[in-house]
Amino acid sequence: MAFAEYPVQSLMYITNRPELVFTEGKGSWLTDHNGKRYLDFVQGWAVNSLGHSNQGMIDALTAQSHKLINPSPAFYNEPMLKLAGQLTDNSCFDKVFFANSGAEANEGAIKLARKWGRKHKNGAYEIITMDHSFHGRTLATMSASGKAGWDTIFAPQVPGFPKAELNDLASVEKLITDKTVGIMLEPVQGEGGVIPATREFMQGLRALADKHKLLFIVDEVQSGCGRCGTLFAYELSGVEPDIMTLGKGIGGGVPLSALLCKAEVASFEAGDQGGTYNGNPLMTAVGSSVIEQLTAPGFLDDVKAKGAYLREQLLALSSEFGLGGERGEGLLRALLLDKDIGPQLVEEARDMGPHGLLLNAPRPNLLRFMPALNVTREEIDQMTGMLRTLLKKLA
Numbered sequence: 001m002a003f004a005e006y007p008v009q010s011l012m013y014i015t016n017r018p019e020l021v022f023t024e025g026k027g028s029w030l031t032d033h034n035g036k037r038y039l040d041f042v043q044g045w046a047v048n049s050l051g052h053s054n055q056g057m058i059d060a061l062t063a064q065s066h067k068l069i070n071p072s073p074a075f076y077n078e079p080m081l082k083l084a085g086q087l088t089d090n091s092c093f094d095k096v097f098f099a100n101s102g103a104e105a106n107e108g109a110i111k112l113a114r115k116w117g118r119k120h121k122n123g124a125y126e127i128i129t130m131d132h133s134f135h136g137r138t139l140a141t142m143s144a145s146g147k148a149g150w151d152t153i154f155a156p157q158v159p160g161f162p163k164a165e166l167n168d169l170a171s172v173e174k175l176i177t178d179k180t181v182g183i184m185l186e187p188v189q190g191e192g193g194v195i196p197a198t199r200e201f202m203q204g205l206r207a208l209a210d211k212h213k214l215l216f217i218v219d220e221v222q223s224g225c226g227r228c229g230t231l232f233a234y235e236l237s238g239v240e241p242d243i244m245t246l247g248k249g250i251g252g253g254v255p256l257s258a259l260l261c262k263a264e265v266a267s268f269e270a271g272d273q274g275g276t277y278n279g280n281p282l283m284t285a286v287g288s289s290v291i292e293q294l295t296a297p298g299f300l301d302d303v304k305a306k307g308a309y310l311r312e313q314l315l316a317l318s319s320e321f322g323l324g325g326e327r328g329e330g331l332l333r334a335l336l337l338d339k340d341i342g343p344q345l346v347e348e349a350r351d352m353g354p355h356g357l358l359l360n361a362p363r364p365n366l367l368r369f370m371p372a373l374n375v376t377r378e379e380i381d382q383m384t385g386m387l388r389t390l391l392k393k394l395a
């Protein structure tokens with residue numbers, strides 16, 4: 001079908017989209033309405049942890065859709081219980097609440113912290129968050145985010161989110177008052193430009209939280225579920241947070257997210273938290289398949305090895321073209337361009353032939369790479385080959 005024949009005008013405008021309609025995907029490759037293929041190093045913004053149309057996910061969806069789609073969140077169902085058990089078995093957390101998006105999981109974390117503050121800390125409600133952080137697009141999660149301009153576009157904000165600087169412990173400590181109930185951050189800032197929190201900072205936050213009786217909350221919507229080479233990114237710094245949120249990769253592409261906490265933090269009472277689709281069997285069955293595949297023997301070691309390989313390739317490009325190096329963890333990495341050519345590279349990579357390449361530039365001076373966790377070394381080589389061609393052209 002020609003692009004002009006699609007009823008594009010019927011969709012509400014929210015962002016500029018290229019004139020492409022994606023029709024199929026398999027592994028690291030997408031196909032558009034013209035049959036052109038694209039090597040996908042965006043994967044729905046680090047969402048498709050196992051690539052497009054993963055067989056295990058298809059089998060889980062198909063089998064579950066024949067069995068039971070939604071009995072109501074007011075009843076237990078088997079996939080919901082199985083996935084909750086998988087998550088508590090493989091993390092430092094004891095309790096899980098399922099939701100549908102990262103923002104919704106973070107809203108849950110904020111509510112949980114405020115509830116805990118009401119019960120155990122004289123009504124303390126403020127959560128210290130980081131400048132340049134991203135926690136979602138609901139009113140509270142936009143207020144928690146440290147994105148430039150977000151404090152005013154839908155003013156008034158939800159109050160109670162003072163901002164500190166990532167990797168600057170003193171900036172956090174300075175904000176602590178008797179109203180503070182928690183500290184929330186991404187272990188690796190994703191939208192902010194792939195900026196890892198240092199091990200010292202994470203350990204310092206844990207110590208501050210212990211000293212002042214605060215909840216240490218990690219937003220692992222992007223960094224979690226194998227993305228950083230460990231099942232959860234908090235493991236990299238040897239700390240145990242009190243609350244964690246998951247989204248994106250946990251569903252491998254379907255809408256699923258989770259709010260996890262330690263037993264002593266779980267303070268919701270009947271009616272405090274819920275949602276029509278929470279823990280629905282169709283999505284949790286898929287999540288269960290994803291976690292099973294991520295925790296299969298050798299899988300995460302392979303993610304680490306491929307992360308190191310991608311790092312080497314990016315460093316080679318950086319020295320070849322005099323760029324600013326690279327950073328990241330596992331298969332969440334950025335190439336620092338040191339020039340504002342990110343958006344141009346993204347466009348030219350997409351439009352090149354015979355195959356296109358999908359990349360992302362969360363800031364104009366860097367490119368972000370978030371391939372499927374089962375990407376192959378050959379695909380990494382193909383990507384760097386295509387990027388080299390483009391960088392030569394621009395040089």
Ligand SMILES: *Cc1c(COP(=O)(O)O)cnc(C)c1O
Nearest residue numbers: 101102103134135136190221222
């Ligand atoms: C994407 C993202 C979110 C929001 O998730 P949605 O599913 O889009 O609501 C929240 N936090 C982080 C760190 C993210 O990367």
